[in-house]
Amino acid sequence: MFDIAKTIWLLLPAYTPNNFAVVFGGGTPLDFGKNFIDGKRILGDGKTIRGFVAGVLGGILVAHLQLLIERILGFQIYSKLQYHQFLQLVFLLAFGAMAGDSLGSFIKRRFGVERGKCFPILDQLTFLLVAYAFASQSPAFGSLFTPKIILIGIVITPLLHLAVNVVAYVLKLKEVPW
Numbered sequence: 099m100f101d102i103a104k105t106i107w108l109l110l111p112a113y114t115p116n117n118f119a120v121v122f123g124g125g126t127p128l129d130f131g132k133n134f135i136d137g138k139r140i141l142g143d144g145k146t147i148r149g150f151v152a153g154v155l156g157g158i159l160v161a162h163l164q165l166l167i168e169r170i171l172g173f174q175i176y177s178k179l180q181y182h183q184f185l186q187l188v189f190l191l192a193f194g195a196m197a198g199d200s201l202g203s204f205i206k207r208r209f210g211v212e213r214g215k216c217f218p219i220l221d222q223l224t225f226l227l228v229a230y231a232f233a234s235q236s237p238a239f240g241s242l243f244t245p246k247i248i249l250i251g252i253v254i255t256p257l258l259h260l261a262v263n264v265v266a267y268v269l270k271l272k273e274v275p276w
């Protein structure tokens with residue numbers, strides 16, 4: 099149980115960027131409206147420059163709030179790291195999450211899945227795998243993300259996604275429970 103809570107805590111800088119993109123996104127699409135060689139959009143209108151930047155900054159902001167909460171409640175996960183190592187790690191988690199989110203859209207468009215339509219597993223795991231790949235380039239990654247934590251992240255992320263969506267549906271924030 100503690101490991102699950104710790105995994106969620108460590109992954110918040112990768113989980114939250116897409117929410118910032120939803121709130122602050124819009125404007126010029128990342129692919130500038132261009133099509134790929136298959137004649138379909140490279141990424142589609144759901145991936146915007148402003149959303150990407152807001153997502154990365156939002157993830158970094160959340161990580162700083164986590165540092166604050168760790169200090170107030172007196173536990174050390176992210177605050178164990180030296181500040182520059184912390185900053186590098188959470189930047190890579192947030193940037194990787196947004197890059198992975200875009201890669202997911204690239205793959206969806208190649209399969210002919212329209213913008214906004216769901217593609218189970220891909221929608222929930224691509225961002226996480228790319229966030230891991232980017233973050234693993236930080237020297238601090240291994241001290242916090244043990245193989246066990248990494249695996250728990252892969253298992254719980256689709257389940258969390260489902261749980262959050264069901265709650266949003268019950269609260270009538272969403273039209274469908276997925």
Ligand code: CTP
Nearest residue numbers: 119120123124144145146149150203213214215
């Ligand atoms: N968003 C954005 N820029 C990003 C990512 C997301 O502006 N880089 C905004 C868009 O308004 C998008 C919404 O957040 O519609 C929801 O994000 P997401 O579910 O990732 O995009 P979809 O619209 O579902 O598009 P896709 O099918 O390509 O995933």
Ligand code: MG
Nearest residue numbers: 214215216221
């Ligand atoms: Mg979507």
